[in-house]
Amino acid sequence: xxxxxxxxxxxxxxxxxxxxxxxxxxxxxxxxxxxxxxxxxxxxxxxxxxxxxxxxxxxxxxxxxxxxxxxxxxxxxxxxxxxxxxxxxxxxxxxxxxxxxxxxxxxxxxxxxxxxxxxxxxxxxxxxxxxxxxxxxxxxxxxxxxxxxxxxxxxxxxxxxxxxxxxxxxxxxxxxxxxxxxxxxxxxxxxxxxxxxxxxxxxxxxxxxxxxxxxxxxxxxxxxxxxxxxxxxxxxxxxxxxxxxxxxxxxxxxxxxxxxxxxxxxxxxxxxxxxxxxxxxxxxxxxxxxxxxxxxxxxxxxxxxxxxxxxxxxxxxxxxxxxxxxxxxxxxxxxxxxxxxxxxxxxxxxxxxxxxxxxxxxxxxxxxxxxxxxxxxxxxxxxxxxxxxxxxxxxxxxxxxxxxxxxxxxxxxxxxxxxxxxxxxxxxxxxxxxxxxxxxxxxxxxxxxxxxxxxxxxxxxxxxxxxxxxxxxxxxxxxxxxxxxxxxxxxxxxxxxxxxxxxxxxxxxxxxxxxxxxxxxxxxxxxxxxxxxxxxx
Amino acid sequence: xxxxxxxxxxxxxxxxxxxxxxxxxxxxxxxxxxxxxxxxxxxxxxxxxxxxxxxxxxxxxxxxxxxxxxxxxxxxxxxxxxxxxxxxxxxxxxxxxxxxxxxxxxxxxxxxxxxxxxxxxxxxxxxxxxxxxxxxxxxxxxxxxxxxxxxxxxxxxxxxxxxxxxxxxxxxxxxxxxxxxxxxxxxxxxxxxxxxxxxxxxxxxxxxxxxxxxxxxxxxxxxxxxxxxxxxxxxxxxxxxxxxxxxxxxxxxxxxxxxxxxxxxxxxxxxxxxxxxxxxxxxxxxxxxx
Numbered sequence: 001x002x003x004x005x006x007x008x009x010x011x012x013x014x015x016x017x018x019x020x021x022x023x024x025x026x027x028x029x030x031x032x033x034x035x036x037x038x039x040x041x042x043x044x045x046x047x048x049x050x051x052x053x054x055x056x057x058x059x060x061x062x063x064x065x066x067x068x069x070x071x072x073x074x075x076x077x078x079x080x081x082x083x084x085x086x087x088x089x090x091x092x093x094x095x096x097x098x099x100x101x102x103x104x105x106x107x108x109x110x111x112x113x114x115x116x117x118x119x120x121x122x123x124x125x126x127x128x129x130x131x132x133x134x135x136x137x138x139x140x141x142x143x144x145x146x147x148x149x150x151x152x153x154x155x156x157x158x159x160x161x162x163x164x165x166x167x168x169x170x171x172x173x174x175x176x177x178x179x180x181x182x183x184x185x186x187x188x189x190x191x192x193x194x195x196x197x198x199x200x201x202x203x204x205x206x207x208x209x210x211x212x213x214x215x216x217x218x219x220x221x222x223x224x225x226x227x228x229x230x231x232x233x234x235x236x237x238x239x240x241x242x243x244x245x246x247x248x249x250x251x252x253x254x255x256x257x258x259x260x261x262x263x264x265x266x267x268x269x270x271x272x273x274x275x276x277x278x279x280x281x282x283x284x285x286x287x288x289x290x291x292x293x294x295x296x297x298x299x300x301x302x303x304x305x306x307x308x309x310x311x312x313x314x315x316x317x318x319x320x321x322x323x324x325x326x327x328x329x330x331x332x333x334x335x336x337x338x339x340x341x342x343x344x345x346x347x348x349x350x351x352x353x354x355x356x357x358x359x360x361x362x363x364x365x366x367x368x369x370x371x372x373x374x375x376x377x378x379x380x381x382x383x384x385x386x387x388x389x390x391x392x393x394x395x396x397x398x399x400x401x402x403x404x405x406x407x408x409x410x411x412x413x414x415x416x417x418x419x420x421x422x423x424x425x426x427x428x429x430x431x432x433x434x435x436x437x438x439x440x441x442x443x444x445x446x447x448x449x450x451x452x453x454x455x456x457x458x459x460x461x462x463x464x465x466x467x468x469x470x471x472x473x474x475x476x477x478x479x480x481x482x483x484x485x486x487x488x489x490x491x492x493x494x495x496x497x498x499x500x501x502x503x504x505x506x507x508x509x510x511x512x513x514x515x516x517x518x519x520x521x522x523x524x525x526x527x528x529x530x531x532x533x534x535x536x537x
Numbered sequence: 538x539x540x541x542x543x544x545x546x547x548x549x550x551x552x553x554x555x556x557x558x559x560x561x562x563x564x565x566x567x568x569x570x571x572x573x574x575x576x577x578x579x580x581x582x583x584x585x586x587x588x589x590x591x592x593x594x595x596x597x598x599x600x601x602x603x604x605x606x607x608x609x610x611x612x613x614x615x616x617x618x619x620x621x622x623x624x625x626x627x628x629x630x631x632x633x634x635x636x637x638x639x640x641x642x643x644x645x646x647x648x649x650x651x652x653x654x655x656x657x658x659x660x661x662x663x664x665x666x667x668x669x670x671x672x673x674x675x676x677x678x679x680x681x682x683x684x685x686x687x688x689x690x691x692x693x694x695x696x697x698x699x700x701x702x703x704x705x706x707x708x709x710x711x712x713x714x715x716x717x718x719x720x721x722x723x724x725x726x727x728x729x730x731x732x733x734x735x736x737x738x739x740x741x742x743x744x745x746x747x748x749x750x751x752x753x754x755x756x757x758x759x760x761x762x763x764x765x766x767x768x769x770x771x772x773x774x775x776x777x778x779x780x781x782x783x784x785x786x787x788x789x790x791x792x793x794x795x796x797x798x799x800x801x802x803x804x805x806x807x808x809x810x811x812x813x814x815x816x817x818x819x820x821x822x823x824x825x826x827x
Contacts, residue, residue: 424666425666426667429668429677429678429825430678430778431678432679432774437677470641
């Protein structure tokens, strides 16, 4: 056909997208679809650069953090970030967290969750596209694959070629590098749990704990398996987030969008087409070729799309060559997209099977242009205003409230702890002079990285005397109004303590009172409620 | 049935050739991998039966090449624990009670070990918290019949009280003033009134005054003139608030009439020297040790 064609005819000529399921009785449906290997093409552009920077930053943080040193004096480790499982401490720069303060970590996890909601409702799956470890490592592995085997076409050719020395050499080199990165990834993880330089030396001399080697082995396996081999299948089949995104996104979330209103009807044979009958999309498939998830963004938002925005870069490159404005594929909200679709003459329809909800037969590229060939001023644009809406404000408020709460808790938290448990058997002991003795199991925690001296006394029991055999050593029982106890740096001291009241005082004493733990060097103190047991009259 | 194999049209799978009312059975053999694992388990089971005790016989079972038994494993584990503790146990064995008490590491080990020994061997009478009961002394308080020093406690545990099989046992008996008619009935009442007075309880002053003479004649030799008791003779203090067999008047009378004499076994022979030391350290640490 050499005649110019109408847009509708061109649209009708395009092969209909199908579900891939052959028609017929159910037993003919294959339940298993083999993976189609993806050969993502190299791309340059703003988002690609951004991803390189973020990859460098996140990998840098991951690999280097354990090696940061932080001086905490002679009583605590000097690693800036350390999860000390043996001593049950977590060190994060100036902050030291004890097991009972684990709620800080829980709070930060809640913040991370809410933060994920916030980012997703504003910018779609930005987490998936830029910072998710799976994405970062797959990106790293892909770039290495490209370096060893060449770009998309070379890789397709290589895979189709019969086995040869050159092919096998390339594959072996590629997988060797993959494995080395995987080992380094697993290796970096264990350094968070022990003194990094010491552990590194132990690992290389074969003296590290089996748990270290086991962890490295497991993480090497997962990195290599998930990152180097399974790649996009992890996102598509294993990760729950693509399913959750449907609940997180709304009409005002930024998503990577193919702007049908500008691109359709797409067509390659532009010279044959009547001017004004074809949209900007030249159907060059650049956006498909660069996609690491193996999808066609022109089919609309899909579960597989991690919004890495590489298709935007690819399409912008093509648009530049064609001397057309950028942004045929762009970050846009569903709201502005819908408005522009209506403007272009598309009709929203119910059926979502193969048309992502639009009847495109009436679309006319001229409608998005003004008289001079520029953009129609009626076009809707995505603006910053769409970021601020009730949903995002609530997320921000929750995020901020938890953050402030944690900061407040951190600023006012105690660095000493007193825990007193009354002896259960016997509840009390009557002494020969008629006085009553109670026993308590006492735990005093010094949560600072230097030894401290504390005093303990009973507040609210007139005439009460204390005696702790362990503290006074072999001496004769030394009863006193208050006990002095020295607790080593960053440790909990456990000892048994007796409290004595003479008979008359015991009968008149209140049942409940407080033990007071007082730091000898400051006015930091802590109360612990306790009970005084005596014979029932 | 034809000789040629029949292929099911729907699934494309060969059938077994069996047919019931037109229904055929598909011939889907077990997967190879499953079958090989099954064979492997059979081979493994043969090796297992040779290596481990496996086949029951009339009298016991085949021992297997490894000769492994649960009892043997337990013995090995116990031996390993004993070996682990050997150093510190030897130290306890070689140290005096005072040395153990003054060494925090030994003290803690001995007290912990003594605590568990106490739960097994002593708690039946003295209670799990060593709080005692009527007839069984409370070991937490500071009232000791045979003495509350480390040495005295150790001696009592090692050789028992009124335990006739041990020559070094603690021995002390109070005469049965009533049963053996050493005192008249009203004399006993008067003595009891005086004991009430000694321990600061309400009493009949006139009877107590009469009782004082009787007490000095009959009781003070062991219990002391002021009723302070004598740990050498095992005579309890009568001037305090703590009583082994009760401090009410009828309980005092009952003891005067026909005294109860509790018996405690000697433990040195049964548990060994180290265990008795550990028990002494533990009991001494309960708060009443002197």
